[in-house]
Amino acid sequence: MASDEQTSSILQGRWEAEVPTTAFLEFRGPAPVGGLLGGKPGEGVLSGSDGCNGVGGWYAPDGETATIRRGLSTLKACPGVDTWLSKASSVRADGTVLHVYDGTGEEIGVLTRAET
Amino acid sequence: MAHPTTGKRFVALSAAVALGFGGAMIAGPASAAPSTDLKTAAAEAFTSSESIAAIGHGEDGSLVAQVVAGSDEAEVEKALEPANAVAQDQTGEDLVVQEVASTYSTQSPEPSSTATDGAAYEASDDVVAGAGYVVETSAGAGLCSVGFPATGPEGEDAIITAGHCSGGEATGDVYVERPSTSNVFTDSYDTAEWDQSRKLGEFTHSQYGPKVLGDVETDADLDPEQMQDFAVITVDESAGFNLIGEAATWSEESGQADDLASDTTDITGVHDVTSEDIGSEVFHSGRTTGKTAGDIGWDESNGKVSIGIVDGYAPVTDDAGNEYMVYGFASETNVAGGDSGGAVMMGDKAVGVVSGGIEASADMPAMLWTAELAEGLTHLPGDYEIKTSGESTEDPSETPSEDPTEEPTEDPTTPAPTPTETDDADVDAELSVDPQEIAAERFLAEDEEQAESDDRGVKYTVEGVEPGSEVLFETFTGSDAASANAGSEEAPAEETDQEPAKSITVTANEDGVAQSRIWGMTTAEAEAYIGEYDVVAQTEEETLEGSFSVVAGDGDQGEGGDEGEGGEDLPRTGSTVAPLAAGAAGLVALGGALVYVARRRQA
Numbered sequence: 001m002a003s004d005e006q007t008s009s010i011l012q013g014r015w016e017a018e019v020p021t022t023a024f025l026e027f028r029g030p031a032p033v034g035g036l037l038g039g040k041p042g043e044g045v046l047s048g049s050d051g052c053n054g055v056g057g058w059y060a061p062d063g064e065t066a067t068i069r070r071g072l073s074t075l076k077a078c079p080g081v082d083t084w085l086s087k088a089s090s091v092r093a094d095g096t097v098l099h100v101y102d103g104t105g106e107e108i109g110v111l112t113r114a115e116t
Numbered sequence: 117m118a119h120p121t122t123g124k125r126f127v128a129l130s131a132a133v134a135l136g137f138g139g140a141m142i143a144g145p146a147s148a149a150p151s152t153d154l155k156t157a158a159a160e161a162f163t164s165s166e167s168i169a170a171i172g173h174g175e176d177g178s179l180v181a182q183v184v185a186g187s188d189e190a191e192v193e194k195a196l197e198p199a200n201a202v203a204q205d206q207t208g209e210d211l212v213v214q215e216v217a218s219t220y221s222t223q224s225p226e227p228s229s230t231a232t233d234g235a236a237y238e239a240s241d242d243v244v245a246g247a248g249y250v251v252e253t254s255a256g257a258g259l260c261s262v263g264f265p266a267t268g269p270e271g272e273d274a275i276i277t278a279g280h281c282s283g284g285e286a287t288g289d290v291y292v293e294r295p296s297t298s299n300v301f302t303d304s305y306d307t308a309e310w311d312q313s314r315k316l317g318e319f320t321h322s323q324y325g326p327k328v329l330g331d332v333e334t335d336a337d338l339d340p341e342q343m344q345d346f347a348v349i350t351v352d353e354s355a356g357f358n359l360i361g362e363a364a365t366w367s368e369e370s371g372q373a374d375d376l377a378s379d380t381t382d383i384t385g386v387h388d389v390t391s392e393d394i395g396s397e398v399f400h401s402g403r404t405t406g407k408t409a410g411d412i413g414w415d416e417s418n419g420k421v422s423i424g425i426v427d428g429y430a431p432v433t434d435d436a437g438n439e440y441m442v443y444g445f446a447s448e449t450n451v452a453g454g455d456s457g458g459a460v461m462m463g464d465k466a467v468g469v470v471s472g473g474i475e476a477s478a479d480m481p482a483m484l485w486t487a488e489l490a491e492g493l494t495h496l497p498g499d500y501e502i503k504t505s506g507e508s509t510e511d512p513s514e515t516p517s518e519d520p521t522e523e524p525t526e527d528p529t530t531p532a533p534t535p536t537e538t539d540d541a542d543v544d545a546e547l548s549v550d551p552q553e554i555a556a557e558r559f560l561a562e563d564e565e566q567a568e569s570d571d572r573g574v575k576y577t578v579e580g581v582e583p584g585s586e587v588l589f590e591t592f593t594g595s596d597a598a599s600a601n602a603g604s605e606e607a608p609a610e611e612t613d614q615e616p617a618k619s620i621t622v623t624a625n626e627d628g629v630a631q632s633r634i635w636g637m638t639t640a641e642a643e644a645y646i647g648e649y650d651v652v653a654q655t656e657e658e659t660l661e662g663s664f665s666v667v668a669g670d671g672d673q674g675e676g677g678d679e680g681e682g683g684e685d686l687p688r689t690g691s692t693v694a695p696l697a698a699g700a701a702g703l704v705a706l707g708g709a710l711v712y713v714a715r716r717r718q719a
Contacts, residue, residue, distance in 0.1 A: 054439075073433045074434050
């Protein structure tokens with residue numbers, strides 16, 4: 001249900017972190033509005049991981065940027081894992097690089113578009 | 117800078133070249149994926165030697181290999197030859213080799229028993245709800261919190277916690293975390309210590325999902341049995357731990373003394389959270405945020421719409437990005453990573469374990485999703501009973517101050533049924549169910565207010581019981597009830613051991629009348645409720661039975677009930693079924709949740 005091809009967002013697809021290597025964000029197609037995913041009009045489905053817990057929810061694309069609205073994720077603690085991606089609040093795509101920003105607008109890291 | 121390999125350039129690497137954890141791996145720079153050449157060379161290296169911890173890109177475009185210290189020199193050199201060739205080809209420089217202590221088999225810092233600084237931590241014997249623990253699995257080490265000390269089917273000591281803490285697998289050794297090193301007191305994930313000299317126990321059961329969001333297309337796919345987040349840690353009884361049925365408050369004093377049992381709140385039983393509890397406060401106890409509290413439903417004081425979700429379903433995303441569905445309820449309680457599995461309480465009653473959460477943001481309060489205990493206990497392998505205050509492993513003779521009931525889903529304070537059939541009961545109690553047939557449209561109600569004012573739903577009345585006594589109303593979906601798929605608590609597959617779709621306990625008023633009303637939430641299509649329902653009212657003296665049916669249309673036809681061919685083929689069209697309401701937080705509220713409101717006031 002998650003990935004239709006009808007969205008025009010260039011963000012769609014999977015973006016991976018260098019550290020930790022298991023961290024990623026995957027931007028999928030539009031969420032069914034008012035349906036199971038509780039998406040708002042124009043929002044897409046976001047899934048991902050910070051290497052310790054999930055980083056899921058929804059995203060509202062706007063050109064090469066998007067703001068993220070978080071859903072529920074697990075709440076483990078993983079000693080030694082840098083869970084920087086858990087702070088993701090918005091993103092901006094620049095070619096194969098995705099800049100990730102926290103709630104204050106500060107860049108906290110980058111992801112790389114996964115090879116298909 | 118001695119190194120067993122020769123002919124290589126050894127350069128100390130900065131922390132920025134951390135290549136991640138969780139296994140040997142290849143890392144690419146942010147701007148470009150690793151070249152195919154390097155991948156091939158790395159793969160060769162990993163297959164030729166087990167001493168290669170990592171290969172990847174370092175600073176300034178260099179290529180770096182991490183090698184386990186003390187490994188076989190010739191073997192490593194040979195294994196790295198192809199990678200070195202790639203390095204020379206791509207960077208004009210030799211491969212940079214760094215010694216590391218080991219391959220990345222775990223994600224954990226050194227446990228305190230082997231730590232070089234400070235005395236080794238020896239865990240207290242006492243284990244209480246909310247305490248931190250480390251679980252070591254093949255995937256690495258993770259920190260979670262104790263849900264509830266419990267007694268298993270064979271009388272063994274056990275701990276109830278979240279299934280995702282062991283990745284949904286019934287495996288993993290568990291050790292007690294040192295309270296004073298938890299985030300509650302250090303505000304850091306880097307300080308955690310635990311006693312590895314004494315294993316608390318191991319995961320012997322774990323269920324997370326297994327249904328995921330993608331499995332859910334209609335409300336018929338929502339099934340509590342398939343949407344759980346519970347696990348059992350069976351305690352190693354030879355290790356001498358003392359499980360206590362009380363929840364840690366995480367007070368500064370108890371934490372710094374590494375003695376969480378010295379400051380606790382009582383646990384007196386299990387409470388089944390229903391819509392009646394919307395607006396009630398719950399609190400959690402866990403190793404990262406300690407003890408925090410919030411209301412079921414959003415607090416309207418923040419200007420947001422108040423949404424209470426109980427007996428609901430939500431996708432809780434794990435570390436692989438899988439959206440596992442979990443049955444439970446929402447509250448506005450602050451939680452953070454490490455609180456998973458911890459105890460969620462309502463007053464002195466156990467109500468669930470921490471499953472998932474959302475951190476507070478500028479426009480949204482923090483949220484906790486709790487896997488509901490009353491439901492979860494029914495899906496464990498055998499009868500597990502939560503330990504209550506006064507009970508403990510070492511003092512079984514001490515009588516609990518309150519009676520822990522066999523069936524932990526209801527209020528354990530129910531007075532003992534001392535009166536005989538004839539005492540005090542002048543008239544036999546009677547159950548009336550009104551109406552006995554109702555149109556699906558009339559069964560729906562927005563909320564209690566509408567149900568009352570428009571007389572929607574079905575009203576149960578028991579008369580002739582002792583004033584102040586308790587009456588348990590249970591509603592069962594009949595064999596052909598469509599709502600078997602929509603009920604808030606799914607009826608199990610076996611017809612012989614059916615559980616109620618909904619149950620509630622009501623206290624009779626001074627006239628000896630107990631009333632309750634049930635209706636269907638409008639988040640589901642009305643048709644989802646069509647079917648037969650059996651009603652059982654248990655007074656303290658007898659069991660009364662009744663029934664009603666929800667029929668299609670406006671309720672005029674008497675023969676409308678036969679479209680239910682048995683839970684699977686529901687009288688609905690897939691395209692029009694959209695019962696899964698959106699919450700402000702995007703939660704999945706179960707459409708078919710049956711809502712009860714107990715009437716305690718005078719009839």
